[in-house]
Amino acid sequence: QVELVESGGDSVQTGGSLRLTCRASALMYSMYCLGWYRQTPGKGREGVATIDNMGKITYADSVKGRFTISRDHAAMSIYLQMDSLKPEDTAMYYCAADPKSWCTVTATNMNYWGEGTLVTISS
Numbered sequence: 001q002v003e004l005v006e007s008g009g010d011s012v013q014t015g016g017s018l019r020l021t022c023r024a025s026a027l028m029y030s031m032y033c034l035g036w037y038r039q040t041p042g043k044g045r046e047g048v049a050t051i052d053n054m055g056k057i058t059y060a061d062s063v064k065g066r067f068t069i070s071r072d073h074a075a076m077s078i079y080l081q082m083d084s085l086k087p088e089d090t091a092m093y094y095c096a097a098d099p100k101s102w103c104t105v106t107a108t109n110m111n112y113w114g115e116g117t118l119v120t121i122s123s
Helices: none
Strands: 004-007 012-013 018-023 033-039 046-052 058-059 067-072 079-082 091-097 116-122
Touching: 004 058, 004 091, 018 033, 018 091, 033 067, 046 067, 046 079, 058 067, 058 091
Parallel strands: 012 116
Antiparallel strands: 004 018, 018 079, 033 046, 033 091, 046 058, 067 079, 091 116
C-alpha cells in the first residue's frame, strides 16, 4: 500500500517552531530512503532533509542547524522538527520515499510522495 500522510503544517511567526509528521504505510516505511521536500509556487521542489535505513541523514544548507529529521520505527513515521523558522521556509512540505540507495537532499526524483502539508511563516 502506497501511503504517506503528512501533518503538522501551520501558520507561525518568524522564530517559531513546528513539528511535521509523516505516517507511512509499512511498504513505504520499508523504502531505503525517506525524506522531506518543499515547494513554493513558481519554484521547483527542494530537498530539505533525508534519512536512510542506515540512519544516514542529509540536510539542505538552508536548514542546517535549524531543522532535525528523525524516524520512529514503532510508529512507522518520520518527523521534521523545524526551529528558528524564517519567512523563506514558507512552502508546501512533502514526505517522500524511494527504494534507491542514493539518499540525499539533491535527489528530488523520489518515486512516492504524500499530499503535502502547508507551512506559513509570517514576519
